[in-house]
Structures are given as C-alpha cells and as structure tokens.
Amino acid sequence: MTDTSQTLKDHLTAGDSALADGNIPVALGHFALVLAEVPGHSRVRKSIQKMRKTNGLPANLTQADMDQLVEMVQAGAFELATNQARILLSIAPKEPLLQNILGMCLSNLGFYQPAVNAFLAATKLNPQYAEAFSNLGATLVQIGRYEKAENYLRRAISLNSRLPEPHHNLAAVLKSKGELTDALASVEKALNLQAIYPNAYNTKGMILRGLNDINAAIAAFDTGLAQAPDDADLRVNRGFTLALANRFDEAIAEVSAALPNVTDPAIQSHHYGVLLSQVGRRDDAIQAFEMALSLAPGFSEASRSLSMLKTFKAGDPMIAEMETQINDPEVTEFDRMHLGFALGKAYEDLGQPAWMFKYLAMGNGEKRNIVRPYSNEMRRQQIAEIKERFTPAFARRVADGANDSRRPIFILGMNRSGTTLVEQMLSNHSAVVGGEEFGWLDAYINRNWDKLPDMDAATAATCAGDYLDFAQKTFGEAPHFTDKLPGNFNWIGFIKALLPNARIVHMRRDPRDTCLSIYKNYFDSVGNQYAYDLRELANYYLGYEDLMGFWHQEFPGEIYDCSYEALVNDPEGEARKLLSHLSLDWEPAVLAFHNNDRAIRTASVGQVREKMYQSSVGGWQKFENELKPLLDVLRTGGALPD
Numbered sequence: 001m002t003d004t005s006q007t008l009k010d011h012l013t014a015g016d017s018a019l020a021d022g023n024i025p026v027a028l029g030h031f032a033l034v035l036a037e038v039p040g041h042s043r044v045r046k047s048i049q050k051m052r053k054t055n056g057l058p059a060n061l062t063q064a065d066m067d068q069l070v071e072m073v074q075a076g077a078f079e080l081a082t083n084q085a086r087i088l089l090s091i092a093p094k095e096p097l098l099q100n101i102l103g104m105c106l107s108n109l110g111f112y113q114p115a116v117n118a119f120l121a122a123t124k125l126n127p128q129y130a131e132a133f134s135n136l137g138a139t140l141v142q143i144g145r146y147e148k149a150e151n152y153l154r155r156a157i158s159l160n161s162r163l164p165e166p167h168h169n170l171a172a173v174l175k176s177k178g179e180l181t182d183a184l185a186s187v188e189k190a191l192n193l194q195a196i197y198p199n200a201y202n203t204k205g206m207i208l209r210g211l212n213d214i215n216a217a218i219a220a221f222d223t224g225l226a227q228a229p230d231d232a233d234l235r236v237n238r239g240f241t242l243a244l245a246n247r248f249d250e251a252i253a254e255v256s257a258a259l260p261n262v263t264d265p266a267i268q269s270h271h272y273g274v275l276l277s278q279v280g281r282r283d284d285a286i287q288a289f290e291m292a293l294s295l296a297p298g299f300s301e302a303s304r305s306l307s308m309l310k311t312f313k314a315g316d317p318m319i320a321e322m323e324t325q326i327n328d329p330e331v332t333e334f335d336r337m338h339l340g341f342a343l344g345k346a347y348e349d350l351g352q353p354a355w356m357f358k359y360l361a362m363g364n365g366e367k368r369n370i371v372r373p374y375s376n377e378m379r380r381q382q383i384a385e386i387k388e389r390f391t392p393a394f395a396r397r398v399a400d401g402a403n404d405s406r407r408p409i410f411i412l413g414m415n416r417s418g419t420t421l422v423e424q425m426l427s428n429h430s431a432v433v434g435g436e437e438f439g440w441l442d443a444y445i446n447r448n449w450d451k452l453p454d455m456d457a458a459t460a461a462t463c464a465g466d467y468l469d470f471a472q473k474t475f476g477e478a479p480h481f482t483d484k485l486p487g488n489f490n491w492i493g494f495i496k497a498l499l500p501n502a503r504i505v506h507m508r509r510d511p512r513d514t515c516l517s518i519y520k521n522y523f524d525s526v527g528n529q530y531a532y533d534l535r536e537l538a539n540y541y542l543g544y545e546d547l548m549g550f551w552h553q554e555f556p557g558e559i560y561d562c563s564y565e566a567l568v569n570d571p572e573g574e575a576r577k578l579l580s581h582l583s584l585d586w587e588p589a590v591l592a593f594h595n596n597d598r599a600i601r602t603a604s605v606g607q608v609r610e611k612m613y614q615s616s617v618g619g620w621q622k623f624e625n626e627l628k629p630l631l632d633v634l635r636t637g638g639a640l641p642d
Contacts, residue, residue: 060091060092061088061091061092061095061098065088066088066097068084069081069084069085069088069098069101070101072084073101073104073105078105078108078109079105079109081101081105082102082105082106082109085098085101085102085105086102089102094125095125096121096122096123096125096126096129096132097122099118099119099121099122099125099132100118100119100122100129100131100132100135102115102118103115103116103117103118103119103122103132103135103136103139104135106118107135107138107139107142112139112142112143113143115139116136116139116140119132119133119135119136119139120136123136123152128159129159130156130159130160130163130166131156131160131163133152133153133155133156133159133166134152134153134156134163134165134166134169135165136152137149137150137151137152137153137155137156137166137169137170137173138153138165138166138169140152141169141172141173146173146176146177149169149173150170150173150174153166153169153170153173154166154170157170162193163193164189164190164191164193164194164197164200165190167186167187167189167190167193168186168187168190168197168199168200168203170186171183171184171186171187171190171200171203171204171207172203174186175203175206175207175210180207180210180211181211183207184204184207184208184211187200187203187204187207188204191204196227197227198224198225198227198228198231198234199224200224201220201221201223201224201227201234202220202221202224202231202233202234202237204217204220205217205218205220205221205224205234205237205238205241206237208220209237209241209244212438212439212440212443212470214241214244214245214474215245215473217241218238218241218242218245221234221235221237221238221241222238225238230261232258232259232260232261232262232263233258233262233263235254235257235258236254236255236258236259236262236268236271238254239251239252239253239254239255239258240255240271240275242254243275243278245474248275248279251275252275252276252279255268255271255272255275256272259272265295266292266293266295266296266299266302267292267296269288269289269291269292269295269302270288270289270292270299270301270302270305272288273285273286273287273288273289273291273292273302273305273306274305276288277305277308277309282309285305285309286306286309286310289302289305289306289309290306293306298325298335300325300334300335300336300337300338300339300342301338303318303322303338303339303342304338304339304341304342304522306318306342307341307342307343307345307346308345311349312345312346312349312350313349313350314350316346318346319343319346322339322342322343322346323343325339326339326340326343326359326362333366333369333370334366334370336362336363336366337362337363337366337367337370337522338363338522339359339362339363340359340360340361340362340363340364340365340366341359341360341363341364341520341521341522342359342363343355343359343362343363344356344357344359344360344363344520345520346359347359348520353622353623353625353626354626356520356623356626357623357626360519360520363522364519364531364532364533365532367522367532368529368532368533371528371529371532373529374529374530374536376536376539376540376543379530379539379540379543380543382490383543383546383547386490386491386493386547387547387550389452389453389493390491390492390493390494390497391493392554394455394493394497395493395496395497397455397456397457398455398456398457398459398460398497398498399457399497400457400461401456401457401458401459401460401461401462401463401464401498402460402461402464402497402498402499402500403461403464403465403468403498403499404500404501405464405468405499405501405502406480406501406502406503407468407471407478407479407480407481407502408468408471408480408481408482408483408499408502408503409426409432409480409481409482409483409502409503409505409582410482410483410484410488410495410502410503410504410505411423411426411482411483411484411486411505411507412484412485412486412487412488412489412492412504412505412506412507413486413489413506413507413508413509414486414489414507414509414514414518414541414544415486415487415514415517415518415523415528415531416509416514416517416518416521417486417507417508417509417514417564418507418509418562418564418567419484419486419507420484421564421567421593422484422505422507422562422567422578423436423482423484424593425575425578425590425591425593426482426578426582426590427482427593428587428589428590428592428593429579429584429587429589429590430587430589431478431479431480431584431585432478432479432480432481432482432584433475433476433478433480433481433482434481434482434484435471435474435475435481435482435483435484436482436484437484437485437486438470438471438474438483438485439485440467440470440471440483441467441483441485441488441491441494441495442485442487442488442491442527444463444467445491445494452494460497460498463498464498464499467498467499471483480582480584486507487527489506489544489547489548489551490547492504492551492555492559493551493554496555496558503560503581503582504558504559504560505560505562505578505581505582506548506559506560506561506562507562507564508561508562508563508564509563509564509565510564510565510617510618510620511541511545511634511639511640512620512627512630512631512634512640513616513617513618513619513620514541515534515537515538515541515620515627515630515634516619516620516623516627517616518531518537519531519532519534519537519630534627534629534630534633535629535630535633537630538629538630538631538632538633538634538637538639539633539637541634541639542633542634542637542638542639545639560578560581560582562574562578564617565617568616568617569617571591572591575590575591
C-alpha cells in the first residue's frame, strides 16, 4: 500500500469519525481531500448523501448549494470554496458550472494544472461553455502555454464575443508572438466591452511600449492607475516606460516605490538593476541584481547582468555556483545561455581564455538555437536585394517626396564598433540630442519590404515626415538628433533617397576587435542572428564590408568614415574633424563624454562611463588561438592581410 493510499484511508477514517460525532465541517474537510485524489470515490459519495439526508437536505444539488459556493468565491475564501466544490461534485458530477468554479478556485490558489483539468472537464460536459473555455485559456497563459491557450481563447470568443476576458488574454498571447498590432486590436475589444479593467490597461500599455508608442503607453498605464491606484504592477510598468521617454528621475522613483508590492519582485528587481545601470548608478544596480538573486536563487539572467558590472577575483563563490547550475542536466537552454555569457565574463576577468571561450561557446550556442534561423546564403541574397532596390533609379522615383531636413545624424556600422562612444560625444554638444537606437526606419523597411520596389513620391514623403515627427515628439526641438542603430548601414540608399541632407557617420574598427566584442556580449534584440557562431560572424562582417564599399561608390563623399582607433589615439583631433564634417562648431564638452548623465541602453554602458582608454585596441591578440575560426574566414575573405 502506498503512502497516498494510507493518507486517503486516514482521511476516510477521520471523516467518518467526525461525521459520527456530528462535526460536519471537519467531516467535509476530510472528505474533500479524498475527492481531490479520487473525485468519484463511492464511499465518500455515500457518506455525503447520508449526511445530507440526516440534515434534511435534498440528495441532489440545490440553488442554495450554489449560492453558498458563489458567496465563498466572492469572499476570496478559495480553499473553502475548493472543498465545497468537490463535495458538490460528488453529488452532481455532471454539472459543468461546478467544474468551472473549481478551476477558478484552484487557479487562484496557484494550482494551475489541476485548474486546467477542471476547466477541461467543464468544456467536455458542455462544449458550448464559453466562460470555461475563456478560463482555460487564461490559465494556460499564466503558465506560458500560449499555443494551446490561443486555441481555447478563440473558441471562447466564437461562442460569446461579448466576453471581455478572452479578448484580453488573447492580446497577451499575440503579444508573446510579436504580433503587436493584432494584440492591440484584441485588447481594445476587451476595453470596449469592459471600461473598468485595470489589468487590460496594463496589457495595453505593454503592447504600446512594444510598438514604440511611448506616450500612448504611459497614457494607458495612467488610465489603469486611475482605476486601481494601488496596483503595483501597473505602477512599475509605467515607471520603466517613463525611462523610455527619458524621464529617468520619475522612472526610478516610480519603480522604487512599487517594487515591494509587485507580483514578480525578482524579475522586476532585475529590470530595476538594468535601469540603474543605464543611468550610471553602478553600485545601486549591483545591489538590485543581488536582490533579484536573493529572491530567486539561480536566476540566470540576473547572474549575467551582475557579471557585466563586477570584476571577478579567484575564488569568487558566484563562479562555483554558476558552474554547478550550468552543468546541471536539468538546466534549461535559456539558463545555460545566460550562464554561459556570465561565466565567459568571469573567466575573462581571471585571465583564462580557454575557459572563457568554453563558456562563451555555450552561451552563444544556446542563443543561436533560440533566435530566428540564419545562414550566410540568406545574408548574401539580402545584400544583393538591397543593392538592387536602392539604386539611383529608386532615388529619382521618390525625389519629389524627399525631405530636406538636416536634423538627423545617422551613426552606423557594425555592432561594437564605437557607435555609442561617438553618440555620447555628440550628445554633449549643445546642438545635438542623443536619440539612441530608436529603430524607426529599420522597422518601417522590414515591415514594408515587399512594397518598397513600388514606393512613390507621396509614400516617401509620408514616411520621411512620420520619421521626423516621431523624432521630434521623442527628442524635442534640438537642431540635430542622432539615430544610432548600427544596422542602419543596410539602409544608406533608402536614407539618402528620402532624407538626402541627413548626415551619415560610419564607424570603422579593426574587424578582429569588433567581432571579438560582439561574440562575448549578449544582445537582447532578435536582430543579431549572425553573432553567435564565429564563422557566421566573420562572414557577416565580410558582407558588411562589401555593402559599405557599394554605398561609398554610390554616394562618394557623403559618408564620413570615423576610425575608432584614430579616435582613441587622438580624441580631440578626430572630434574636430567629425564636428567639421557635421557643420557643427567646436565645443570642448564633446571630449567630456564620460560625464554625460544620459542613459545608455546598449552593451557599451560600462565603457562610455569611463574616459577614453586604449586597452580596447588590439585586444583580440590575447585570444588569437581561440579566434582562429573567425580569423581564417576574415583572412580568406580579404578583410585581413595574409
């Protein structure tokens, strides 16, 4: 006999004893625990029927029974309601409403899989039960099973489109898939059906944030907070969104106040640490990451973030903890990814390149498995299409829609080539505001790729105008703003066609240092699929060089090449040349870039808080053996001398 059987026997005996003594609540409690394991237990059913008869109650389910159960749920007495629902199911096993209520109680108590089972039972008993399908989908969303959730939520909507909850939960599913426009439409349907819905406003705010409509996102959070002023999750999400609007003091105050009461304090403490690191509060960021790890030991993403800010010494217990975790056979690929990058940084600090690259290979390998498919051939085809589409003929066709604004300064090139450093310098100039990697044009081009060959002047005018309007709303009225998305090097032909007076600064850096820096850094975005394999990375670099050569040929004298090495060796001389090219007056403040208190949201956050340093030049030489696969491809492709 198993321990479970013994437990059931104990509860049966105790329930019978309590029933004999007339202690009905205690008896029902024991019987409910038996029914949780064996819902149709015949002996319990007979005991309950006997008890009801003794107390003058009908053998069948009554409205009074249901009213009492609903009162328990409305009072938040979910444990009592769970027991009561199970008792009532023993006398009415085919009542779908009871299964639905049981599922709601179990979900509220955090027993998600039993809740799913209860909702499934309700839908089998009544295939037209929209509320049960809705609750089933909502519970599956909570445990991250989005694909199954979507099917059930759509079923609920097809049965009753007037229910707000399935529209809201479907929005969360669509958001998880990156289908943000459809997600926004779905959450709007929920809010049209139920105006007082703080949680839906929270979801709406997060979707709008993903769509880069920051002001609208803040407005959505504000509406939700007007309905639920004490909702910490709404408040913390509003805080992080304020940071995206460059309202950092407000953001930090909002997040700090909300953190103690959020539903996922470890995750939000990690996000808070990232925010603090972006504004240069390194020690406070470390404290936030350590808090996240204390709340959730083994939180791999927090370990990686912490590793980027600290300097490891021999014997650091964090290294042993991370190695134990990464070598656990049960570790997820997500955790192995973050731990690989973290341990790579640790062993770089310790001066052990073999171990550094062992763990970097793990982190990059797992990231490579998670991101979208990538191949060198796909990239070659893309470059060929770019050259074919953005020709002088394209520029002539849209010329009447071109915008003559001189405000944009595009800073582009490979990742980790010094784009953040140059933006930080320029943003210290009185005529320039740093716009960071806001990605508006990149998103537009990718969204409209198939339509671009047929773009006309009117569409070009709308595109350029919308881009400049977005920049003005986000960055204000400064004479110039920077757009520092490195990957905009792909779109120079498009930029010059629509914004012919925009300035383009192309950062150049030794390909070996560039590629090493890319390989050892984790990128949050999904647009760097080439970065996680040394050979693919080298081939991508060769394609970049080829495309930049093409742009220089197409637009001679219109692209300013800024050498990272020259800038490091002669900051003032190179800065003067750069400002002259941009028609900006000399201001010594550009050399005090490390004192700039604007937030940095890229992997360069640590470096640009320090003065110019030369140790980053030629750093690849310490890892020549480990970088051999990359160096061989670069040399064969002509990026390096023989």
